[in-house]
Amino acid sequence: MCPNISAFLSGLIFALGLGLSGMTDPANVLGFLDIAGGWDFRLAFVMGGAIAVHAALRPLIYKRERPLFAPKFPAFSVSGVDRGLLVGAGLFGVGWGLGGYCPGPALTSFATGATQLLVFVPAMFAGMYLAQVLQARRSASAGTPSLGATPAP
Amino acid sequence: MTSSILLPLLGGALIGLSASLLLLANGRVAGISGVVGSLLAPVHGDIAWRVLFFGGLLTGGLLLAWLRPASFAAPASLNPGGVALLVAAGLLVGFGSRLGNGCTSGHGVCGISRGSARSIAATLTFMATGILTVFLARHVF
Secondary structure (H helix, E strand, C coil), X not given: CHHHHHHHHHHHHHHHHHHHHCCCCHHHXXXXXXXXXXXXXHHHHHHHHHHHHHHHHHHHHCCCCCCCCXXXXXXXXXXXXXXXXXXXXXXXXXXXXXXXXXXHHHHHHHCCCCHHHHHHHHHHHHHHHHHHHHHHHHHHHHCCCCCCCCCCC | CHHHHXXXXXXHHHHHHHHHHHHHHHCCCCCHHHHHHHHHCCCCCCCHHHHHHHHHHHHHHHHHHHHCHHHCCCCCCCCHHHHHHHHHHHHHHXXXXXXXXXXXXXXXXXXXXCCCHHHHHHHHHHXXXXXXXXXXXXXXX
16 A cells, blocks of 8 residues: 555655646746747756755665665666667657647646647657557567567566 | 746755655656556556556646646647647657657656766757757747
8 A cells, every 4th residue: 555655645746846846837848948039947947956856865765775665676777878769859859849748747737627738648648659569569579678668578 | 036946946856855755665766758658558566556656646736726727828729730739749759758768757857866878868868859849949930
């Protein structure tokens, strides 16, 4: 039960953070990305604040042998920067710049039922699904573990 | 000016706190595209916490809509051009975040916090293409 409560609370706090910071209004996001216009630099402080807090707490958390409700901490792939990473991040940025929504703010705003999110969120899930199908197919043909999608066991 | 950065800073701190709680309690990285996207190819025994995190996000959205409606953009009445743009944006955000193995939260917050070269490269890349896209959309076309 406990790991479910912590996951719920984490999602809840994340959403409140996005809302308070201004990330859930695309006008702020597009103003932040518009460095040639009247650049709205405020959202830089969102990532700054989040990184400061997480970078400070992370080493303290890792002093533990394991998480509170899980057997181990996440393992990260040691692979370097590759084409999939850069192409994926590049396309993500284009979509972010077109709509002003990245996944967290889109899902948080989805709760309001606003028309634009009823269009954006299903399209986002379709895009995620397409990428996972592509990755599963590619890893099946290459025989290597897929980067993003977790293939069914 | 200080008041205008106070809320972004506070909101950011909450996001960092949320990511820390998920790591401490569940041993998971709070990358939204990864947490939620993996629900599309569910793995037995790895579903409940993802659904509950997602539920927490939506509940937080409802709370904000109730207590602080100014957090959100006004509902837009969409013309066909607006729908096409949103569909394209959604497809690119979804496809790109899964292909690139992370989005603003996973790479931009969690990845940079642990000094991951991959995440720094991804963040620089999506910031650059996002800035370029807005530049072209607002100042060229």
